[in-house]
Amino acid sequence: MTRERRGLVLALHLAIIAVLAGLQLVLPPFHHGMVARIMVLAAYAIGYNLLLGYTGLMSLGHAMFFAAGMYGTGLTIHHLGAGVALGFLAGLVAGVVTAAVVGLITLKTVGPAFLIVTMMLAQAFYLATLYFNEVTMGDQGFILAGLHLDLGGHRFALANPAVKYNVGLGLFAICLLGSLWLVSSPVGRIFLALRENEERTRLLGYNTARYRLVAVVVSGLISALAGAAYTLLFSYVGSTFAGILYSIYPLLWTLLGGAGTTLGPLVGTLLMTYVVDVASGITTGYLIVVGAMLVVAVLWAPAGVVGGIRARWARWLP
Amino acid sequence: MTLGPHLLLALLEGTVGGLVLALTALGLSLVFGVMRIVNVAHGEFFMLGAIVAWYVSTTAGSFLVALLVAPLVVGAVAVTADRLVLRRIGYEPESTIVATIGLLYILQQVVLMTYGPYARPVAAPVYFRIDFPWFGYSGYKLIVAGAAGALLVLTWVALSRTTLGLYMRATQQDREMAQAFAVPVDRVYTTAFAVGAGLTAVAGALIVPVQQAHYLMGLDALLMSFVVVILGGLGSLRGTLVAAFVVGLSDGVVSVLFSPTLAKIVATLLVGLVLAVRGRGLFGEEGA
Amino acid sequence: MGAVAALSLLETQALSKRFGGLEAVSAVDFHLGRGEVRALIGPNGAGKTTLVGLISGRLTPTSGRVLFAGRDVTSLRAWERVGLGIVYTFQITSIYRSLAVWDNVALAAQRRHLGAVADWLALDRQAVARDVDAALATVGLADLSDQPAGALAYGHQRLVEVAMALALRPELLILDEPTQGLAAGEIEALCRLVRDIAGAATVLIIEHNMAVVLQLAGRVTVMDKGRIIAEGTPREIEAHPEVQRAYLGR
Numbered sequence: 075m076t077r078e079r080r081g082l083v084l085a086l087h088l089a090i091i092a093v094l095a096g097l098q099l100v101l102p103p104f105h106h107g108m109v110a111r112i113m114v115l116a117a118y119a120i121g122y123n124l125l126l127g128y129t130g131l132m133s134l135g136h137a138m139f140f141a142a143g144m145y146g147t148g149l150t151i152h153h154l155g156a157g158v159a160l161g162f163l164a165g166l167v168a169g170v171v172t173a174a175v176v177g178l179i180t181l182k183t184v185g186p187a188f189l190i191v192t193m194m195l196a197q198a199f200y201l202a203t204l205y206f207n208e209v210t211m212g213d214q215g216f217i218l219a220g221l222h223l224d225l226g227g228h229r230f231a232l233a234n235p236a237v238k239y240n241v242g243l244g245l246f247a248i249c250l251l252g253s254l255w256l257v258s259s260p261v262g263r264i265f266l267a268l269r270e271n272e273e274r275t276r277l278l279g280y281n282t283a284r285y286r287l288v289a290v291v292v293s294g295l296i297s298a299l300a301g302a303a304y305t306l307l308f309s310y311v312g313s314t315f316a317g318i319l320y321s322i323y324p325l326l327w328t329l330l331g332g333a334g335t336t337l338g339p340l341v342g343t344l345l346m347t348y349v350v351d352v353a354s355g356i357t358t359g360y361l362i363v364v365g366a367m368l369v370v371a372v373l374w375a376p377a378g379v380v381g382g383i384r385a386r387w388a389r390w391l392p
Numbered sequence: 393m394t395l396g397p398h399l400l401l402a403l404l405e406g407t408v409g410g411l412v413l414a415l416t417a418l419g420l421s422l423v424f425g426v427m428r429i430v431n432v433a434h435g436e437f438f439m440l441g442a443i444v445a446w447y448v449s450t451t452a453g454s455f456l457v458a459l460l461v462a463p464l465v466v467g468a469v470a471v472t473a474d475r476l477v478l479r480r481i482g483y484e485p486e487s488t489i490v491a492t493i494g495l496l497y498i499l500q501q502v503v504l505m506t507y508g509p510y511a512r513p514v515a516a517p518v519y520f521r522i523d524f525p526w527f528g529y530s531g532y533k534l535i536v537a538g539a540a541g542a543l544l545v546l547t548w549v550a551l552s553r554t555t556l557g558l559y560m561r562a563t564q565q566d567r568e569m570a571q572a573f574a575v576p577v578d579r580v581y582t583t584a585f586a587v588g589a590g591l592t593a594v595a596g597a598l599i600v601p602v603q604q605a606h607y608l609m610g611l612d613a614l615l616m617s618f619v620v621v622i623l624g625g626l627g628s629l630r631g632t633l634v635a636a637f638v639v640g641l642s643d644g645v646v647s648v649l650f651s652p653t654l655a656k657i658v659a660t661l662l663v664g665l666v667l668a669v670r671g672r673g674l675f676g677e678e679g680a
Numbered sequence: 681m682g683a684v685a686a687l688s689l690l691e692t693q694a695l696s697k698r699f700g701g702l703e704a705v706s707a708v709d710f711h712l713g714r715g716e717v718r719a720l721i722g723p724n725g726a727g728k729t730t731l732v733g734l735i736s737g738r739l740t741p742t743s744g745r746v747l748f749a750g751r752d753v754t755s756l757r758a759w760e761r762v763g764l765g766i767v768y769t770f771q772i773t774s775i776y777r778s779l780a781v782w783d784n785v786a787l788a789a790q791r792r793h794l795g796a797v798a799d800w801l802a803l804d805r806q807a808v809a810r811d812v813d814a815a816l817a818t819v820g821l822a823d824l825s826d827q828p829a830g831a832l833a834y835g836h837q838r839l840v841e842v843a844m845a846l847a848l849r850p851e852l853l854i855l856d857e858p859t860q861g862l863a864a865g866e867i868e869a870l871c872r873l874v875r876d877i878a879g880a881a882t883v884l885i886i887e888h889n890m891a892v893v894l895q896l897a898g899r900v901t902v903m904d905k906g907r908i909i910a911e912g913t914p915r916e917i918e919a920h921p922e923v924q925r926a927y928l929g930r
Contacts, residue, residue, distance in 0.1 A: 132486055132490075134489075134493075179664070179665065179668050180668050182668075183667070183668050185485060185486060186430055186485040186486055186489055187667055187668075189430075189486065189489050190430065190489075190618070190622075190663075190664075190667055191664045191667050191668045192664075194618070194660045194661070194663045194664030194667070195660075195661070195664045197615070197660045198657050198660040198661045198664065201653055201656050201657045201660065202657055204653060205651070205653045205654060205657060260786070260790045260794070260805075260808070263779075263783055263786065263787055263790070264787065266776070266778075266779060267776055267779070267787050270776050270777070270778060270779070271774060271776060273738075273774075274770070274774045274775075274776070275787075276757075276758050276759045277736065277738070277758055277759070277762060277767075277768055277770075278759075278762060278787055278788050278791055278844070278848065279759050279762030279763050279791045279848065280759055280791065281757075281759050281760075282759065322493060325490070329490070357505055358504060358505065358509070359501035359502065359504040359505035360501070361497050361500070361501050362497060362498055362501035362502065362505075364494075364497050365493075365494040365495065365496065365497025365498035365499075365500075365501065366494065366497075366498060367494070368490055368491065368493055368494030368497070369477055369491055369494035369495065369498070371490075372477075372481055372487050372490050372491045372494065373477060373480060373481065373491070376487075
């Protein structure tokens, strides 16, 4: 992205947010709910993309962070009777702590080893949510009822579709614009440099270990934010979201949408969530599309949809 | 039962478990050693071996035939995957992991759609009990242990005495040198991948009369294989064997004393931490 | 100039590096005076890149010390040494091919301005931009600044690397075979550039091209098999019997 195109890029991103905002007026109820869910999951993908697309670290353990947000929020509300705001904050803190621990453990790990280590750590986390099932209710999970936001004298029930949609939209917009800002910032430049050539970056005077850690923590934080939001908007907490599938999903969405692009995560999440939904109506083995699309992405579309568009027509896209 | 017999039982279970685990994990280690890739679909080959064995036993009525057919079928699947996907991406380490995850889901879900979600048993081909003074022990399990052991020895012999084995060891040591000496590296890769799949398929087939065949059984096999291979040292076959015994024995103990879930938590954490500490440079030419 | 202790910028004491069975650098005592332009020459495998790697911090020594401006920097990592002014440019061009030329140099320039975490948010972009533009102007790449660095011709990529080094405001600039792969005209331009830089920084240059060495270097250090076998002016070195044996005896 060159410096001249900044205005155009910002306009594009704002337009997309505006379109999403406008869609809620025309979408039928089922799709209304789907898009609300997709926006929260796209925020998760944006968090994942920060690590994969911008810092060059492919993780198979992001469900840890998503679930940390989910359980941090859900457990505080369910067991401690906290309100929505406090619960959300708890989820974020849980995410940061988990990410910091994982980041420190994996400080010197790269490539395939990083993939396996994060997968193992996430698996241990998942098993722990099952093991401590008096607290977490394990696989079955639990429901949070009557969640609401009190703003300016009005009570907004989070179960209300319009509230769900707009809260989801708001969070997604923050994450999208945040990622855009980051990419064009000096720090974003450092992450890109880390991805391309770590040794070179060290020899420019950067403490790359510290930057890596920051990248992991921020990525984890955004993922936890998505997890916390998901719990609040869809009122459910369960081990499934800590499972390996929820680590593979953001990889799939980001890869297919375009790793290293700001809009890729949204595109990928949108595409795959609908594909999986349609497939689930056709067969019990619907996860086969996850497998097939991963193979397709690796073989034929490693740059993803937006990455391909960028390469061919719009080099200025971030 | 007092402590002594308890220990004997644990020892028997551990030995059987260790040998089966060794056979299961050997393929993963071999593939990593020769091809420098991690096959995340490895557990699905195990599962596929079990499912195919179930099909063949049920239709052909002979477990022995099932034992022969399973590795062949699974080997063929492996060869297909190698030719269609892995070779095309040049066995690049990270892409291979992603591609094999894709393969994992494809295999698993195909089985779900055809075989179904239920666990189905197969009757053991022979049924007898070894009667100890304190407990009876399934004779079939001892046969499984024996079969696994025999296959392990056979594999060791094949690797050290045959030309193919020589090619594999050469490719493992130094790929470029091997190519310079006209070793057909591409074919060695495909063969290694197929052999790795076949070995674990036999393990899956052997275990069907003991556990049932179920479409999700690959995940556990994968995890345990990872534990064994990473603790034993990636690419070291001897390390894999030793680790398999240690893990087989201790897993039994921990599972009995505490809970299976806790045992798995400890195992996964251990693997993650060991790899994080020792992971640098373990995966060949991955830079930085 | 002699290696007078008071003017010494860089000093290594009994510096050694062993790789398994091979001793790549063997108890080297190397002195570099402030303001010098020193050439480091020697046959392939002599240990030049290893020595320079030890000085820049890319490698940790098996034994011995590295002192910079009188301070023991042996335990400092590479990224910390850059902060002190030791800048290394790679033998094989190592720029960020997918980033624009401007961004490549900006990465180097912004480093000096990023101290505390707060700087990340309130970075003085104007100051960084000035540094980048100045560095690009010095090497003559100002009009290519928006191009992706990987699209440039090899000679220009080399210049990007030099611009990055300049933007770091080096005290000691280490150039590892800078003229390799360059055409005659480009070599000329690079030599002029180095002479300009030598005004503000001490330069240590590994070179195989003897013509460049004769042009640029005030003094020459010769290495062979991990040791320094000779040191002197370019003329003295040319005539040195040890040097001749090391080069011709291969």
